[in-house]
Amino acid sequence: MPPEAMQMLKRHGLRPAASGSCNVDEARGRVARLQGVISSNWNGIDLVVEYDLRQITLNRIEDVVAGASLVLKGGWHRLQRDWWKFTETNELSNATRSGDGACCNRPPARR
DSSP, X not given: OOGGGSOOEEEEEEOBSOGGGSOHHHHHHHHHTSXXXXXXXXXXXXXXXXXXXXXXXXXXXXXXXXXTTOOBOOTHHHHHHHHHHHHXXXXXXXXXXXXXXXXXXXXXXXX
């Protein structure tokens, strides 16, 4: 299978700030209809989303969740989501590079 056809699967749990005051079912339904989302489930604590990074990013998923009036938890959870988004950016950047890997995998040329 060519590298461009391979999926880059991600699975993250998005935690609402206040579970009683939000419509998790509406957010889950909106996310489930997005292209690239494989599954979207509520486990009682988190909205667990599995998706293909080559088709959709966590930023887009968060935008749709916010559009459904679901506010995600801040603090450490926000920091964790920011880290996930940072690594997604790097993975997508590395996936588009041609060659045999990062520059540190190639020894310097002899003079």
